Amino acid sequence: MGLAIPIETSARHIHMCQKDFEKIFGEGRTLTYKADLSQPGQYVAEERLSVKGPKGTFENVAILGPFRPETQLEISMTDSRKLGVPGVIRQSGDTKDTPGCTLIGPAGELELDHGVIVAKRHIHMTPVQAIQANVKDNDEVFVIMESFERSLIFADVIVRVNPNFALAMHVDTDEANAFASDSKPTGVILKLFGGRTYNLQKWADELQNGINRL
Amino acid sequence: MGLAIPIETSARHIHMCQKDFEKIFGEGRTLTYKADLSQPGQYVAEERLSVKGPKGTFENVAILGPFRPETQLEISMTDSRKLGVPGVIRQSGDTKDTPGCTLIGPAGELELDHGVIVAKRHIHMTPVQAIQANVKDNDEVFVIMESFERSLIFADVIVRVNPNFALAMHVDTDEANAFASDSKPTGVILKLFGGRTYNLQKWADELQNGINRL
Numbered sequence: 001m002g003l004a005i006p007i008e009t010s011a012r013h014i015h016m017c018q019k020d021f022e023k024i025f026g027e028g029r030t031l032t033y034k035a036d037l038s039q040p041g042q043y044v045a046e047e048r049l050s051v052k053g054p055k056g057t058f059e060n061v062a063i064l065g066p067f068r069p070e071t072q073l074e075i076s077m078t079d080s081r082k083l084g085v086p087g088v089i090r091q092s093g094d095t096k097d098t099p100g101c102t103l104i105g106p107a108g109e110l111e112l113d114h115g116v117i118v119a120k121r122h123i124h125m126t127p128v129q130a131i132q133a134n135v136k137d138n139d140e141v142f143v144i145m146e147s148f149e150r151s152l153i154f155a156d157v158i159v160r161v162n163p164n165f166a167l168a169m170h171v172d173t174d175e176a177n178a179f180a181s182d183s184k185p186t187g188v189i190l191k192l193f194g195g196r197t198y199n200l201q202k203w204a205d206e207l208q209n210g211i212n213r214l
Numbered sequence: 215m216g217l218a219i220p221i222e223t224s225a226r227h228i229h230m231c232q233k234d235f236e237k238i239f240g241e242g243r244t245l246t247y248k249a250d251l252s253q254p255g256q257y258v259a260e261e262r263l264s265v266k267g268p269k270g271t272f273e274n275v276a277i278l279g280p281f282r283p284e285t286q287l288e289i290s291m292t293d294s295r296k297l298g299v300p301g302v303i304r305q306s307g308d309t310k311d312t313p314g315c316t317l318i319g320p321a322g323e324l325e326l327d328h329g330v331i332v333a334k335r336h337i338h339m340t341p342v343q344a345i346q347a348n349v350k351d352n353d354e355v356f357v358i359m360e361s362f363e364r365s366l367i368f369a370d371v372i373v374r375v376n377p378n379f380a381l382a383m384h385v386d387t388d389e390a391n392a393f394a395s396d397s398k399p400t401g402v403i404l405k406l407f408g409g410r411t412y413n414l415q416k417w418a419d420e421l422q423n424g425i426n427r428l
Contacts, residue, residue, distance in 0.1 A: 077391040078292065089363045089394060120363060134425065142367075144415050149303045149334060151411040152392075153356075153367035177291040178366075178392035180303060190418040191425070197365040201358050204404040211348065211405070 003133045004186040005123060007145060007169045008038060009176040012075045013062040014049065014103075020071045020112075021063075024049060024105025031065040038168050039124060041066070050104040055084025057104075073101060073116045076172040080118060090117040091158060119172060122158040123189075124165035133189050137161040140195030143169055143187035147179040154187070155197045217347045218400040219337060221359060221383045222252060223390040226289045227276040228263065228317075229306075234285045234326075235277075238263060238319025245279040252382050253338060255280070264318040269298025271318075287315060287330045290386040294332060304331040305372060333386060336372040337403075338379035347403050351375040354409030357383055357401035361393040368401070369411045 022029055025047060032046040045063040051073060058079065072095055080087035085099035100112040123143070130136060139159045145152055157169065169187055179185065193199045236243055239261060246260035259277040265287060272293065286309055294301035299313035314326040337357070344350055353373045359366055371383065383401055393399070407413045 077394070078387075087394075134422065142418075144411050144418050146411050146415060149370055151369035153369065153411065153414075155365035155367065156363055173292075174388055174391035177388035180291070180301075188415045188418050188422075190422060192421075197358050197360050197367065200367075201360060201402045204356075204358050204402050207406075208348065208402075208404060 003125075003129060003167070003189060005125075005143065005167060005169045005189065006038075007143075007171060007176075007185040007187050010074065010119065010170050010172055011062070012058060012073075012079050012173075013064050014051070014071065014073045015064055015068045016071045017069060018067045020103070020110055021047075021067065021105075023110045024103055024108045026107040029107075031063065031067065033065065037064065038166050040164055040166055047105075051083070052102040052104060053083030053085045056082040058083070070095065071103075071112060071115050073103075073112070074119045074172075075116065076174045077118055078174050080116075083116075085116055087118045088116070089120050091120050091122065092117075119170065120158055121154055121156070121169065121171050121175060122160050123167075123169045124160050124162070125167050126163055126165055127161055129167055130159065130161045133159075133191075135159045135161075135189065135191055139191065142190040142192065142195055144190055145179060145185055145187035147185060150178070150180040152179045153190075155195055155200075157195060217339075217343060217381070217403060219339075219357065219381060219383045219403065220252075221357075221385060221390075221399040221401050224288065224333065224384050224386055225276070226272060226287075226293050226387075227278050228265070228285065228287045229278055229282045230285045231283060232281045234317070234324055235261075235281065235319075237324045238317055238322045240321040243321075245277065245281065247279065251278065252380050254378055254380060261319075265297070266316040266318060267297030267299045270296040272297070284309065285317075285326060285329050287317075287326070288333045288386075289330065290388045291332055292388050294330075297330075299330055301332045302330070303334050305334050305336065306331075333384065334372055335368055335370070335383065335385050335389060336374050337381075337383045338374055338376070339381050340377055340379055341375055343381055344373065344375045347373075347405075349373045349375075349403065349405055353405065356404040356406065356409055358404055359393060359399055359401035361399060364392070364394040366393045367404075369409055369414075371409060 077087040291301040317324045
């Protein structure tokens with residue numbers, strides 16, 4: 001049996017740069033560690049903030065530490081509709097031409113002019129795991145998962161390889177709700193058709209026609 | 215090219231029996247036609263109601279006509295969490311041992327003791343289309359769909375065949391948000407592995423191992 005990839009759900013959260021954090025939490029303030037996340041070195045902070053868009057507000061949004069070079073809010077497609085901003089699917093860090101929003105903390109507000117993304121689904125893994133799975137950084141693959149009455153195969157899944165990563169596929173809350181939530185869902189990688197359904201549709205069609213002719 | 219199946223999103227809605235409708239809208243009242251749905255003979259009514267669960271309420275819920283023998287509320291997995299009821303995935307009409315909720319209309323309230331389901335994804339088609347796709351009523355298949363940056367293959371999709379159906383796959387709002395919303399999404403049927411990912415995972419694993427050895 002190959003690599004069984006744990007599938008984890010990311011609820012809406014924000015990564016912040018120190019400068020933006022101090023603007024809304026107060027000068028000299030910093031993140032307070034609360035709990036570890038599955039990726040080594042990443043943690044949830046005690047601090048929370050509100051994010052406001054043209055149509056709605058989310059309160060009590062989790063801040064993940066440590067600080068990053070740029071502030072980035074990650075939401076689901078459903079969240080984007082509630083906030084009233086376009087849902088733009090991007091890899092983490094690729095925030096050019098993305099929508100903004102208002103961040104509200106105990107010491108002030110900050111107008112972000114960009115940085116709101118719907119995270120593209122992705123797998124974190126180490127170089128050793130990448131060799132085992134025969135994939136490399138930035139490959140796109142299918143992930144076949146198993147779920148009672150509601151299984152899915154995810155296409156367009158980006159592989160991210162880094163010695164500091166732990167093996168996990170990250171999906172958002174919409175994607176998690178589209179399958180039934182098993183307690184410990186896992187998936188299997190299939191690296192074919194560039195991880196895209198475009199060619200697979202044609203292949204399936206020809207295969208199905210072949211089966212029909214038998 | 216085979217059958218391109220239009221993929222339609224069902225937002226939360228209710229089907230009602232006449233008796234339950236009269237209890238909350240008033241004796242002698244009936245459904246008022248507002249607009250056709252894609253399935254022949256089915257329509258959205260002018261009337262709307264509220265549904266209440268232990269944790270939350272949805273107002274302005276659409277009622278679909280005509281009346282059915284039994285009242286059935288169809289919600290998404292996300293909705294089930296907001297209402298505070300278990301999300302039970304069922305085919306339409308299979309409501310035994312499902313949760314209930316409170317229905318609120320202009321003339322009263324009604325305590326449903328069961329009938330709240332998360333609809334299992336399904337395809338409506340005619341007998342002629344079933345022959346064309348080489349499937350029969352109650353078959354389970356995969357549906358491969360195409361969507362920018364966020365494609366999916368749905369597993370566990372039930373085929374429903376009836377001369378009165380129009381060709382369409384119905385997914386709920388969570389499932390629709392898990393792919394990016396194209397204006398006219400379509401899918402292609404693949405009838406293999408009983409439409410289940412269980413055996414596909416093993417097959418993919420062996421295939422991937424074979425590819426890795428090349």
